[in-house]
Amino acid sequence: MKATRLMSMAIVCVLACWGRGDGLDDLFPKSNKVVAEGQGVKVTRSELDAAVKFSLMNSAAEGIPLTVAPQALEEQLLHELIFARLAFGRATRNDRSQAYTQAKEAYNNQLAGYTSARAFNLRVAAMGISTNAYRKRLYxxxxxxxxxxxxxxxKIDITEGQCRKFYEDNLKNWTEPERVRVQHVLLATMNPVTGLELSESGKAQKRQQAEQVRTLALQGRKFEELVLNFSEDPGTRRKGGEYTFARGVMAPEFERVSFAMQANQISRVVETKFGFHVIRMVQRIPKKVKPFIELQKDIRKHLAEQEASVRLPGYYKKLREDAEVKVTLGP
Known part of the structure; x- marks a missing residue:
């Protein structure tokens, strides 16, 4: 479950846009003019400019158009910078240790979604920062x-009664349809650089490679090794090629073959718009309704985060007043 948009905006999007230059300083005229200051807080014009620039470049890299007016975006980012620095000044040793572990895990998970470290670094560079600076932002x-x-x-107390009511009010959300867990090796028929389809001869070569992979699988080669050595699916290559899914999610050809297989069976070569797949059935998971006891912890966390998003503006206001933060935003 996810926190509401307000919580997300105040923590995730906010801090991803926070920076002290980090490779963007050369794109802005440097200015040490202070735009916000208080006890433990000082934000300069250059730091705010860098945050705005990073936000714009990140949106461009994601292909997401900004709908906020420039002045409103600047004011929003300034308050988010203030909030973040106030929060950082209150961090304990345990907070820092926990943050280090979570940031490292987040970085590794994102890296695993790319075909190589170089591809990941290029994606980060498209946001206008270095990889080290990005690690710092995650932290x-x-x-x-x-x-x-x-x-x-x-500090928000959520009772079992509240959790149970939420569970019963949203019972349809806890029903899981029949799913399958499979592994696959993909030989892609699209050029990863240009995004264009391969020629017919190129596709024929990929099919031949897929047939060779299937032969190795039938001979007993560990499927995880085949995934690591041959698969061109960046999203699953480092995770054993695994997908767990219900009907109506994957490409129709891939889904049809997967749901027809038995445990440990190796499929024929399956062609989809993405390329040629060799699939191994791992497990069939029957339809079920998740019991309350299994969801109670997540529901409590969700309700607490939901309430926290309501209290967040007041929390920030008090931190700002206690630190006597003054804002002098201007050109």
């Missing part, structure tokens, strides 16, 4: 979340 994001969890979210 800062996790640290702010840890502080908020400790000071705000963890």
């Amino acid at each position: 800062e994001e996790a640290l702010a979340r840890a502080v908020m969890d400790r000071e705000l979210t963890s």
